Amino acid sequence: MIQYTDLSQPIYERLKEMIVNDELKPGEKIVQEKIAELLGVSRTPLMKALLTLENEFLVESIPRRGIFVRTPDLKEIIDVYFCREALEGMAARLLAEQHDTSIIKQLKDCFTPFIAKKKINTKAYAKADENFHKLLIKLTGNTPLDKIYFFSNIHDKVIGYGLVRPPEETMEEHFKIINAIATGDSDTAEQYARAHIRKSREILIDQYKKRTSEEL
Amino acid sequence: MIQYTDLSQPIYERLKEMIVNDELKPGEKIVQEKIAELLGVSRTPLMKALLTLENEFLVESIPRRGIFVRTPDLKEIIDVYFCREALEGMAARLLAEQHDTSIIKQLKDCFTPFIAKKKINTKAYAKADENFHKLLIKLTGNTPLDKIYFFSNIHDKVIGYGLVRPPEETMEEHFKIINAIATGDSDTAEQYARAHIRKSREILIDQYKKRTSEEL
């Protein structure tokens, strides 16, 4: 009756979903026995999944106390954006040096559904935006780079599928990056990729500052 | 009789040591029961430690087949150096923006034992070099940055405590970075930090190419 593949994998996916959807609330303790029963598995593969989530900053383990859903604060979100600026900048540079037309095509394809559209579906665009940034990393073929980009998870969780800036604004920036990659101008590609993240980071900081002061 | 802290932690440290020391050889399969017995623990905390090592690229799990000590190849080492260039460059920039004299002092202190020395102990300097680069990251206070810098482990494993370049050469570069941070010149600090990693990467590539061709 038992089907062997790797139980911890689907458990990991499900838990991640639960955290992003707020089924597991920030700060909430993950009582292993309860979640294991809920998912119909034992604690062993669950713990494996939780350890992976911990490595991705989505949960935090306090020894002998328990594992808790993390609540990324303002500073951490900013910090993640600094990392993204560095890594996506490098990714753009590496792509520009490859002179590969298939790369350009794949990057452009992220946004073709939205070109020449009067009304852009925000949710769809936000998903496309996320894909674009992940693709930028993946297309470099740099495995360690791709593996350490996992912390974009935090970004997903915090921003959800909302957008930091309006599509009109970011669309233009995306194509500036793509065009620099296409012409093989690695310095410019890196510059644009970094400026893009930097701008979003600054907007985010403002939003959070506003939100925090309103709550006072 | 059982002392509770977190067994997987010392197991992780010991396994990492065994991998770096070649007690566990590249490509070798880690038979859980055997290692568990060797370390006098059960498979449960051992598996936890192995999962952490997997996240750090030191071992590789092939489901249903086993967990194997990884053998980083030339491409991966180069790829890691691209990541380091991006991240350490950003770190230097962030430190320069902080205008904190204690940061300068701590960075300088890494190399004070070697200043004005005629003969530099290579092993000691290699250790200092490693500390300097880790400190550069840590002093930013950027937690996600620090957490994703773990892949420097691969570096340690591959290079061991040898040096890519002679101390005279890198010492000068280190102080260029430190001085740029001290004067608060973030652009220059980033430039120097990146150039430093880039040069080592290029030397490494040459060394490996030479070694590989000799073996043919």
Place this chain on the structure above:
DNA sequence: ATATTGCATTTTGTATACAAAATACAATAT
């Protein structure tokens, strides 16, 4: 001699068991 099949052994992935630490809470003291 080499390839193939079948069976015994090993090893993995998961579930369960159990001791120690953490927690909750009631009973008592201040």
Place this chain on the structure above:
DNA sequence: ATATTGTATTTTGTATACAAAATGCAATAT
């Protein structure tokens, strides 16, 4: 009423148990 202690309950960390997959190897076929 609040603080404190002691005890029952929960939960964690680790060890063990067990079924299914992987592996090794001998016996047989080609």
